[in-house]
Amino acid sequence: xxxxxxxxxxxxxxxxxxxxxxxxxxxxxxxxxxxxxxxxxxxxxxxxxxxxxxxxxxxxxxxxx
Numbered sequence: 001x002x003x004x005x006x007x008x009x010x011x012x013x014x015x016x017x018x019x020x021x022x023x024x025x026x027x028x029x030x031x032x033x034x035x036x037x038x039x040x041x042x043x044x045x046x047x048x049x050x051x052x053x054x055x056x057x058x059x060x061x062x063x064x065x
Contacts, residue, residue: 008045012038 015037019025025033 004045004048008038008042011041011045015041 012034016025016030016034019033019037020027020030
């Protein structure tokens with residue numbers, strides 16, 4: 001699975017591209033706008049929960065050991 005950072009970066013890029021395509025963002029304003037978009041998405045996406053290794057079948061051998 002991709003890292004959370006990679007997913008946030010990809011989403012921010014997609015939003016920025018759509019804004020450029022629709023004329024809502026110019027290339028001269030890209031650096032500041034991208035930073036704002038990235039931070040907004042980063043705050044909106046929750047941190048992943050830690051994996052619970054205490055459940056049966058979650059050990060390295062897959063048999064609960």
